[in-house]
Amino acid sequence: MADTFTIHDLKRKLQERQHKMTPxxxxxLQVFLDNPGEHLSAEDVxxxxxxxxxxxxxxxxxxxxxxxxxxxxxxxxxxGDGCARYEVTNVQPNTHHHHHIICENCGKVIEFEDDLLxxxxxxxxxxxxxxxxxxxxxxxxxxxxxxxxAQN
Amino acid sequence: MADTFTIHDLKRKLQERQHKMTPxxxxxLQVFLDNPGEHLSAEDVxxxxxxxxxxxxxxxxxxxxxxxxxxxxxxxxxxGDGCARYEVTNVQPNTHHHHHIICENCGKVIEFEDDLLxxxxxxxxxxxxxxxxxxxxxxxxxxxxxxxxAQN
DNA sequence: TTTCAGTTGTAAGATATTCTCAACTGTGAT
DNA sequence: ATCACAGTTGAGAATATCTTACAACTGAAA
Numbered sequence: 001m002a003d004t005f006t007i008h009d010l011k012r013k014l015q016e017r018q019h020k021m022t023p024x025x026x027x028x029l030q031v032f033l034d035n036p037g038e039h040l041s042a043e044d045v046x047x048x049x050x051x052x053x054x055x056x057x058x059x060x061x062x063x064x065x066x067x068x069x070x071x072x073x074x075x076x077x078x079x080g081d082g083c084a085r086y087e088v089t090n091v092q093p094n095t096h097h098h099h100h101i102i103c104e105n106c107g108k109v110i111e112f113e114d115d116l117l118x119x120x121x122x123x124x125x126x127x128x129x130x131x132x133x134x135x136x137x138x139x140x141x142x143x144x145x146x147x148x149x150a151q152n
Numbered sequence: 153m154a155d156t157f158t159i160h161d162l163k164r165k166l167q168e169r170q171h172k173m174t175p176x177x178x179x180x181l182q183v184f185l186d187n188p189g190e191h192l193s194a195e196d197v198x199x200x201x202x203x204x205x206x207x208x209x210x211x212x213x214x215x216x217x218x219x220x221x222x223x224x225x226x227x228x229x230x231x232g233d234g235c236a237r238y239e240v241t242n243v244q245p246n247t248h249h250h251h252h253i254i255c256e257n258c259g260k261v262i263e264f265e266d267d268l269l270x271x272x273x274x275x276x277x278x279x280x281x282x283x284x285x286x287x288x289x290x291x292x293x294x295x296x297x298x299x300x301x302a303q304n
Numbered sequence: 305t306t307t308c309a310g311t312t313g314t315a316a317g318a319t320a321t322t323c324t325c326a327a328c329t330g331t332g333a334t
Numbered sequence: 335a336t337c338a339c340a341g342t343t344g345a346g347a348a349t350a351t352c353t354t355a356c357a358a359c360t361g362a363a364a
Binding site: 076078080101103104110112114116117120121124125127128129130131132133134135136137138139140141142143144147 | 228230232253255256262264266268269272273276277279280281282283284285286287288289290291292293294295296299
Binding site for chain 2: 350351352353354360361362
């Protein structure tokens with residue numbers, strides 16, 4: 001299995017739901033594949049497309065991001081900077097989750113991997129009769145650089 | 153020590169920062185004390201105040217919520233429903249963290265307690281030179297009622 | 305009581321996101 | 335190939351949440 005989603009995965013998932021494979025949807029996914037590790041907002045996507053002269057309507061970008069999230073290709077994350085951001089989901093199920101450490105001062109985001117909460121998911125499913133699909137962990141604090149800057 | 157914040161705690165924390173104790177700030181905190189366990193948005197607070205005929209300006213509500221967060225009296229949480237929500241912070245330091253289980257279908261939020269991540273905070277502080285202040289964990293899934301509704 | 309930094313309310317502004325709708329286009333059926 | 339149509343797009347209007355500007359007001363220290 002490839003280590004990330006492909007355009008073909010997109011087509012397959014769209015067909016399962018009577019959705020059409022459009023150039024716009026391909027383009028939006030491609031932006032994420034071309035910018036691994038980034039947490040892109042709708043405006044980020046629009047700006048990147050403007051640079052590469054393949055602009056599409058902003059409303060369509062929003063619609064595509066939502067659709068790609070529903071298809072579990074992208075994951076929506078809020079870092080508290082006033083806009084929703086997205087990143088490509090790990091393809092393999094049961095793979096490492098990666099979580100985010102956010103600097104409350106400068107907004108920098110660092111990622112780290114951990115599986116600590118997998119076992120908790122089972123416990124929660126039993127206790128609350130919830131079908132858990134995903135979880136997000138965020139740590140908030142002050143990054144090294146901002147700490148140093150504050151000392152001067 | 154009381155098991156939640158009081159108006160007196162607010163006064164003390166405000167004084168530490170050269171901020172004034174105003175009726176509006178008391179009122180906003182009181183709304184949270186009167187509605188334990190709720191995750192209130194700015195508009196929720198405004199509506200509750202309208203009911204009790206003690207309205208204050210919406211901008212002031214926003215400002216108070218932000219200030220109360222800075223004073224660590226309230227905690228800001230985003231559940232993905234398009235607005236920031238707040239809840240009263242646990243008074244005792246090093247107390248149990250409580251996390252949220254969110255139904256992706258109906259938006260219901262259930263809480264549960266856990267300390268699993270305390271040890272991780274130390275590891276992260278060392279590894280990334282981050283000063284961690286807080287963390288949030290969210291589980292996303294489908295609640296019991298929505299699962300049952302989907303089967304019919 | 306005086307003084308003034310800090311605060312409030314109103315209205316306007318900024319920003320992110322969703323909606324409306326007419327024109328367009330994949331896709332399955334013929 | 336072509337047709338038919340459900341689904342999609344783009345543009346702009348609309349909405350929602352939140353922030354800012356500013357003149358009037360007010361706790362609280364002296």
